[in-house]
Amino acid sequence: MATQRAARIDVERVLREEPAPAGRADQVAQVLPRGMLFTTPEPGTAGPAPVPDTQWALTSAWPYQGRTATGTAAVHYGSGHDRLVRPMIIADGLGHGPSDLPALWRRLDAPYPPRQHRLLDQLLDQGIDVVLLGFAARHTHIQVNAGVAAACVRRAVAERAGDAPLTVAGVGVGGLITRYALAAMEHRGEDHQTATYLSYDSPHNGAWIPLILQQLAYFVQSLAPAGQAGLIRSPAAQQVLWAWVESGHYSGPVATASPLRVAFLEDLRRVGWFPARPRKLGVANGAADGTGRNVPPDEVAFEWKALDGLVGATVRTQADRGVNRLVGGMRAVPMWESRSYTSDVPAFDGAPGGTLPSYGMVADRLGAPIESRYRSACFVPSVSAVALQYDPVEWPVDLYTDITSLSPEQSQLDDYHCDSHNSEHGQVTATLAEWILGQVGK
Numbered sequence: 027m028a029t030q031r032a033a034r035i036d037v038e039r040v041l042r043e044e045p046a047p048a049g050r051a052d053q054v055a056q057v058l059p060r061g062m063l064f065t066t067p068e069p070g071t072a073g074p075a076p077v078p079d080t081q082w083a084l085t086s087a088w089p090y091q092g093r094t095a096t097g098t099a100a101v102h103y104g105s106g107h108d109r110l111v112r113p114m115i116i117a118d119g120l121g122h123g124p125s126d127l128p129a130l131w132r133r134l135d136a137p138y139p140p141r142q143h144r145l146l147d148q149l150l151d152q153g154i155d156v157v158l159l160g161f162a163a164r165h166t167h168i169q170v171n172a173g174v175a176a177a178c179v180r181r182a183v184a185e186r187a188g189d190a191p192l193t194v195a196g197v198g199v200g201g202l203i204t205r206y207a208l209a210a211m212e213h214r215g216e217d218h219q220t221a222t223y224l225s226y227d228s229p230h231n232g233a234w235i236p237l238i239l240q241q242l243a244y245f246v247q248s249l250a251p252a253g254q255a256g257l258i259r260s261p262a263a264q265q266v267l268w269a270w271v272e273s274g275h276y277s278g279p280v281a282t283a284s285p286l287r288v289a290f291l292e293d294l295r296r297v298g299w300f301p302a303r304p305r306k307l308g309v310a311n312g313a314a315d316g317t318g319r320n321v322p323p324d325e326v327a328f329e330w331k332a333l334d335g336l337v338g339a340t341v342r343t344q345a346d347r348g349v350n351r352l353v354g355g356m357r358a359v360p361m362w363e364s365r366s367y368t369s370d371v372p373a374f375d376g377a378p379g380g381t382l383p384s385y386g387m388v389a390d391r392l393g394a395p396i397e398s399r400y401r402s403a404c405f406v407p408s409v410s411a412v413a414l415q416y417d418p419v420e421w422p423v424d425l426y427t428d429i430t431s432l433s434p435e436q437s438q439l440d441d442y443h444c445d446s447h448n449s450e451h452g453q454v455t456a457t458l459a460e461w462i463l464g465q466v467g468k
Contacts, residue, residue: 033281033370035237035271036350040363047360051249054358057332058250059391075128075135078158079103082181086173088210097161097174099181100127102146104153112190113182114149114466116226117159117175119198119452120266122257125160134158134197138456145459152467154193157182159200165260167286168203169293175207176218183219191221193466194304197452198406199266201228201308206294208301222466223304226458227311227380227451229406230413230438232268232287232421234374236403237280238341238354238366239388244274245339245356265290268421269371274356275364280371282419291418299438300413306439307465309458311380311451312408314444316428319381321403323373324351327385330394339392341385343400346373375403377425380411380451405451413438441465 078100086094104112116134118125135146146156159178161171175194182192196204205225211218235258243255257263264270264284271280282288300306324345331338336359345351347370355365386401409416409423415436416423429444443461 032279033269034277034279034368035353035371036277036367036369037241037275038365038367039275040355040357040365041360051361053333054337054361055250057337058246060250073132075131076102078127082178084174084177084181086170087176087180088173090167090169090173093167093170095162095166095170095174097159097171097178098125098127099160099178100131100158102150102156102158104150104155106153107155110155110157110182110186111188112154113157113186114154114193115157115159115175115178115182115195115204117196117200117204118161118164119196119200120257120262121164122260123164124162125164127158127160130158130160130197133452134454136454138454138459140456143456143459145454145462148459148463149466152463154466164199165257165262167261168199168206168265168290171203172207172210175204176211179207179211179218179220191219193222193224194218194220195224195226196228197226198228199262201225202230202266205230205300206297208304209294209297209299212301212303213297218301218303220301220304223301223306224462224466225308225411225439227309227406227411229266229410230308231410231416231418232282233266233406233410234269234377234404235263235267235382236341236344236353236375236384237269237271237368237371238344239384240271241274241276241366242339242341242354242356242388244271245358245362248274249358249361261286268418274362280368281421288419305441308412308439308442309462310406310408310411310442310444311449311453311455311458312378312404312406312411312444313446313448314378314408314412314429316378316426317448318376318378318426319402319404319448320399321376323376325400327400328389328394328396330389330392341388343375343385343403344368344371344373347371372421372425374407374425377404377407378448379404379407380453381405381448382451402450404448408444412442412444
């Protein structure tokens with residue numbers, strides 16, 4: 027167990043792993059979920075998406091550690107245009123596998139109350155050409171997909187009629203991809219001709235997925251061949267999660283624990299941290315006034331049992347710091363039984379920020395009952411989405427900071443806007459859409 031103040035997790039092995047009775051492993055595998063246990067929900071709402079005016083097949087503008095990537099851009103011309111005139115590139119965010127650009131369109135163009143306006147339609151009406159950028163592997167290294175974003179910028183510059191500057195944006199991790207791409211282009215001496223950079227609830231200083239859910243994903247994968255923890259283990263997740271664990275049995279530090287996150291932050295610093303030339307804007311799905319969600323720390327979020335209790339899990343919300351605070355446990359007797367404890371990990375779940383139905387998605391896959399108040403937790407804290415000036419490794423920041431009381435200089439963005447309440451990560455709301463329309467239409 028931990029005995030000193032440090033953000034870490036410690037796993038207590040309640041029983042030794044032993045050979046299972048004949049047929050037990052198959053029984054356990056049958057009651058565990060198949061496919062990706064934990065992943066971000068696919069963006070999209072019901073209804074069709076318009077056919078783009080043209081599509082671009084893209085390949086990385088540069089390799090990263092010998093890796094290259096591909097992607098696709100769906101180009102929708104603005105009102106009165108028959109070719110690209112005022113490009114606005116919007117990059118897709120975190121997920122496993124390829125981007126679904128029609129679904130991304132439906133998510134960003136979903137009607138929002140009170141007047142049921144649609145963000146992308148309004149951009150097109152303003153004469154802005156919308157270029158939705160997707161990736162063949164959303165889960166790969168941010169630096170690799172940044173090469174695809176740079177290729178998209180180059181293509182937009184080459185095909186643009188006139189000299190209107192670009193707007194380059196990204197949703198969630200897409201905002202980190204485009205941030206790195208523009209900074210890297212500047213570092214290489216390349217003119218990206220971008221006047222405005224916009225991030226939409228991007229985890230500039232890191233994101234949060236409950237540690238006990240990460241471990242549960244590994245637990246399922248280890249016992250059910252069809253179960254997958256691919257997104258949690260992916261390079262992109264390791265690079266953006268402030269706290270990450272490598273396995274269901276891992277004990278040790280969790281803050282910036284992955285070498286991939288360390289390397290990504292070093293790469294960002296090497297290319298300039300943020301692009302210097304464009305005006306840097308950001309919006310946050312989280313509230314600005316320090317008001318969090320009603321997700322109390324250190325409470326049972328859900329319990330799951332199967333095979334008369336031989337298999338199961340107890341999942342608790344993240345405790346608020348302290349030492350050796352129980353966050354849950356899992357069992358598949360006699361192969362596995364463990365309990366997990368965290369020390370000096372803040373109570374992220376109820377913090378102000380863009381939310382993700384983290385607990386709800388996992389509970390649903392397991393068929394476990396869960397109260398509505400526990401379904402969603404903070405995913406991108408507001409203090410991260412508005413890029414406040416603090417160390418992204420140590421996180422010496424109050425998650426409940428009243429951002430409205432801060433001076434503009436305390437953000438690394440030139441301007442930002444938070445939602446009026448804590449909405450779902452990447453959701454388009456009137457508060458955010460109207461601010462964006464006012465900014466990019468200038």
